[in-house]
Amino acid sequence: MTVEQRKPPRNLNLRLRRALGGRAGWGGFVAQLAFVAFLAWLGYEIYSNAQANLQSQRIATGFGFMQNTAGFAVSQALIPYQESDSYTRVFVVGLLNTLLVSVIGIIFATVLGFIVGLGRLSPNWLMSRLAGGYVELIRNLPLLFQILFWYLAVLATLPAPRQSVSLFGMFFLNNRGVIVPKPIGEAGFEPFLFALLTAILGSIALGVVARRRLFATGQRLKVWPFVLGMLFGLPLVSVLIFGKPVSFEMPVLRGFNFASGSRLIPEFVALLIALSTYTAAFIAEIVRAGVLSVHKGQMEAGASLGLSRGAALRLIVVPQALRVILPPLTNQYLNLTKNSSLAVAIGYPDLVSVFAGTTLSQTGQAIEIIAITMGVYLLISLVTSAIMNFYNWRISRSLAR
Amino acid sequence: MxxxxxxxxxxxxxxxxxxxxxxxxxxxxxxxxxxxxxxxxxxxxxxxxxxxxxxxxxxxxxxxxxxxxxxxxxxxxxxxxxxxxxxxxxxxxxxxxxxxxxxxxxxxxxxxxxxxxxxxxxxxGQGFMVRKSLNIDSALKLDSASACVQTGTTNEQNLADYFKANKMKYEVIAFATADETLKAYEAGRCDTFTSDVSQVYAERLKLAKPEDHIVLPEVISKExxxxxxxxxxxxxxxxxxxxxxxxxxxxxxxxxxxxxxxxxxxxxxxxxxxxxxxxxxxxxxxxxxxxxxxxxxxxxxxxxxxxxxxxxxxxxxxxxxxxxxxxxxxxxxxxxxx
Structure with missing residues (x-):
């Protein structure tokens, strides 16, 4: 019995009509065109109105202000910055601070979220209740209060600089942050870095070879002595030949604060803790849902193969759960990045604080600055989504094979 | 909001x-x-x-x-x-x-x-408030201090100008509202709270112990x-x-x-x-x-x-x-x- 396949008509005109107008045909196409034209007109009208209103109110417009001198200081800058730099530089400094707290926050939140999410599924009564309690407590409190809590609570318990908690006279903890010795690159720095990099790449290559051998022949190669040897041996050889890679500048108390050394400011730490613990609570639920979506027979099959619970989770369940986990996980990453704009409440110099805050109030060019800031957040979010979608695509593909 | x-x-x-x-x-x-x-x-x-x-x-x-x-x-x-x-x-x-x-x-x-x-x-004009326990009597002794300031004011730039003119180092932490600025100062994050002098006096009254804080004599700007x-x-x-x-x-x-x-x-x-x-x-x-x-x-x-x-x-x-x-x-x- 053969069923004749229904083939779409070959008529190009008809196909084009279907594609553009859907079922409604050419009429639908015209309606869509009119709608797009209406949107374009609306956009143009808003733009030209704003332009005309600003002009009639004599409010300055344009992006020329970006070259002007900023004239204010910023408490944390990843690139060299001083008061005489331009607003463009302020923008970059703020953007980097936002990215820094977002990226580290995403890493912490993911690790913590997976631990809590898997912990909640644990057969251990205490562990699952603890994880459950954490999720319910953290995700039900407003984030802004958590940020303020971490900031003010932590600040209140820390001592003033002169009464710093000190570790070996090298690490200091006080209400100005954590101060550590500052590494300064020496002559041997580049060879050292090169040696370390070679060792890491070599170890990875060795791992891949061992894995291939395992899959092909079932033989397990003993690689760890070689890996250890490379990771320690190569850098050591580099130090012996080229001299020490770094020297450390010790923190010294001068005046009110520590003058030298590197410092982690409390605003950063508070924001990082608040963002990662808050987002971790949501990620934990996503992970739990993802794991539960995998049929329990998979876990039992793992157990019957003699795998431990951890190994069965890691090797069988989580890879399948990832497909369900990734899309909502992307949402959480985007949320964390956008939530980092609450930093302004505790004075962390992120993009919103230094650019959409201080720069805006000094120049008064609200429309331009808000537009740039919104554009940047949009861009960060789209890039994050693209990366996650790519990862998701790869995982789905490998599972489908 | x-x-x-x-x-x-x-x-x-x-x-x-x-x-x-x-x-x-x-x-x-x-x-x-x-x-x-x-x-x-x-x-x-x-x-x-x-x-x-x-x-x-x-x-x-x-x-x-x-x-x-x-x-x-x-x-x-x-x-x-x-x-x-x-x-x-x-x-x-x-x-x-x-x-x-x-x-x-x-x-x-x-x-x-x-x-x-x-x-x-x-x-x-802009002035500074500090803790009495710091034992300083002049803004010129604020070298290396941390300053809490409210963002969106003229104070941020004044601060930069003043410390630069007097060749002093400093750290500035800028907050969105006056209340948050004061709270951070009270929690010890900053050595000095800076704003227009009238505002410094007014905010000082909101502190738990106003008598532990003094306003320094320097007025560093025209406001x-x-x-x-x-x-x-x-x-x-x-x-x-x-x-x-x-x-x-x-x-x-x-x-x-x-x-x-x-x-x-x-x-x-x-x-x-x-x-x-x-x-x-x-x-x-x-x-x-x-x-x-x-x-x-x-x-x-x-x-x-x-x-x-x-x-x-x-x-x-x-x-x-x-x-x-x-x-x-x-x-x-x-x-x-x-």
């Missing part, structure tokens, strides 16, 4: 019919029947709600005086609390009619924002605090300016809240012109003849308002200093009413 309102105002600004100019503020206010006045979230002495929810302060008095001359009722005011960052946008978009919120008059604000500054109702209106409405600007000048002239002429009825019978030409018993100067402003009488009956003269809100008669107890009348050693000087 705050950001949402800012974006909203921007959206409103972008979608208003082209060519809308806020020309006739006087007419708008009269038609609406209330004056919309931009103030702080609560700065004792300048604009703060008291325990019964009534707004009081030097800046609030000016709003009440304007409402008294325009609407003949000092209670018909809608006070709109604004952060330092959002204040200009609120005025530009027409959300408020006048900004009376300890705002420093600077060239760029006057030219770039589409705004005009009225009269200076308080001459201020003429003035009312602000939109550019392009000259009549409204005149009314705002002359409301303050009437208060200053009243003090100069010895007209007070108590004796104003008596003064109406005075035969001194200057007093007669001020109180409208002679001539029609008030009408020239677009107001009534008795405009100045209404002002003085509502809030008193400038000296009375100063004493009641920030001076000797208040908790702040700030010396008049620069804000004394010009003939008493200060620089409060009002053009003559004639």
């Amino acid at each position: 705050k950001r949402a309102s800012l974006v909203l105002t921007l959206a409103v600004a972008a979608t208003l019919p082209a060519g809308t100019v806020f020309a006739q503020t006087l007419k708008t206010v009269k038609d609406r029947g209330t004056l919309s006045c931009g103030v702080t979230h609560g700065l004792p002495g300048f604009s703060a709600p008291d325990d019964k929810g009534n707004w009081t302060g030097l800046d609030v008095d000016l709003c009440r005086a304007i409402a008294a001359v325009v609407l003949n009722d000092p209670t018909k005011i809608k006070f709109v609390p604004l952060s330092a960052k959002d204040r200009f946008t609120a005025l530009q978009s027409g959300e408020i009619d006048v900004l009376s919120r300890n705002t420093t008059w600077t060239l760029s604000r006057d030219t770039q924002l589409g705004l005009n500054f009225g009269a200076v109702n308080y001459y201020d 003429p605090l003035a009312t602000v209106v939109r550019h392009g409405d000259d009549q409204w600007l005149d009314i705002i300016k002359w409301t303050h000048y009437a208060m200053v002239n009243a003090e100069e002429l010895g007209v007070t809240q108590k004796n104003v009825d008596e003064m109406m019978k005075s035969d001194k030409p200057e007093v007669k012109r001020l109180l409208g018993t002679d001539g029609n100067l008030g009408e020239q402003l677009g107001l009534t003849k008795d405009w100045a009488v209404r002002i003085v009956k509502t809030v008193g003269n400038y000296g009375e308002s100063f004493d009641r809100n920030v001076g000797a008669g208040s908790k702040l107890n700030i010396a008049r200093g620069l804000n004394r009348l010009w003939n008493q050693g200060g620089i409060q000087y009002a053009p003559p009413i004639r």
Whole structure:
């Protein structure tokens, strides 16, 4: 019995009509065109109105202000910055601070979220209740209060600089942050870095070879002595030949604060803790849902193969759960990045604080600055989504094979 | 919240019919029947709600005086609390009619924002508060200090200028609101809290133990605090300016809240012109003849308002200093009413 396949008509005109107008045909196409034209007109009208209103109110417009001198200081800058730099530089400094707290926050939140999410599924009564309690407590409190809590609570318990908690006279903890010795690159720095990099790449290559051998022949190669040897041996050889890679500048108390050394400011730490613990609570639920979506027979099959619970989770369940986990996980990453704009409440110099805050109030060019800031957040979010979608695509593909 | 309102105002600004100019503020206010006045979230002495929810302060008095001359009722005011960052946008978009919120008059604000500054109702300067336990008596000893400051003010730049000029290192932490700035200072994050001196005194009273903190003698900047209106409405600007000048002239002429009825019978030409018993100067402003009488009956003269809100008669107890009348050693000087 053969069923004749229904083939779409070959008529190009008809196909084009279907594609553009859907079922409604050419009429639908015209309606869509009119709608797009209406949107374009609306956009143009808003733009030209704003332009005309600003002009009639004599409010300055344009992006020329970006070259002007900023004239204010910023408490944390990843690139060299001083008061005489331009607003463009302020923008970059703020953007980097936002990215820094977002990226580290995403890493912490993911690790913590997976631990809590898997912990909640644990057969251990205490562990699952603890994880459950954490999720319910953290995700039900407003984030802004958590940020303020971490900031003010932590600040209140820390001592003033002169009464710093000190570790070996090298690490200091006080209400100005954590101060550590500052590494300064020496002559041997580049060879050292090169040696370390070679060792890491070599170890990875060795791992891949061992894995291939395992899959092909079932033989397990003993690689760890070689890996250890490379990771320690190569850098050591580099130090012996080229001299020490770094020297450390010790923190010294001068005046009110520590003058030298590197410092982690409390605003950063508070924001990082608040963002990662808050987002971790949501990620934990996503992970739990993802794991539960995998049929329990998979876990039992793992157990019957003699795998431990951890190994069965890691090797069988989580890879399948990832497909369900990734899309909502992307949402959480985007949320964390956008939530980092609450930093302004505790004075962390992120993009919103230094650019959409201080720069805006000094120049008064609200429309331009808000537009740039919104554009940047949009861009960060789209890039994050693209990366996650790519990862998701790869995982789905490998599972489908 | 705050950001949402800012974006909203921007959206409103972008979608208003082209060519809308806020020309006739006087007419708008009269038609609406209330004056919309931009103030702080609560700065004792300048604009703060008291325990019964009534707004009081030097800046609030000016709003009440304007409402008294325009609407003949000092209670018909809608006070709109604004952060330092959002204040200009609120005025530009027409959300408020006048900004009376300890705002420093600077060239760029006057030219770039589409705004005009009225009269200076308080001459201020930036100062520093520190803990007594630090044992310092001068801002020049603040080298390497951390400073807490409110963002959206002129204070951030002043701070940078001052430390640079004196070759001192510092760290600045900028917060969105005055309350958060003060909390961080109190928690020990900063060695010094810096703002306009009047504000430093006012915020100091909010600390758990105000007596543990001192205000350093240095004043590092000029901060003429003035009312602000939109550019392009000259009549409204005149009314705002002359409301303050009437208060200053009243003090100069010895007209007070108590004796104003008596003064109406005075035969001194200057007093007669001020109180409208002679001539029609008030009408020239677009107001009534008795405009100045209404002002003085509502809030008193400038000296009375100063004493009641920030001076000797208040908790702040700030010396008049620069804000004394010009003939008493200060620089409060009002053009003559004639």
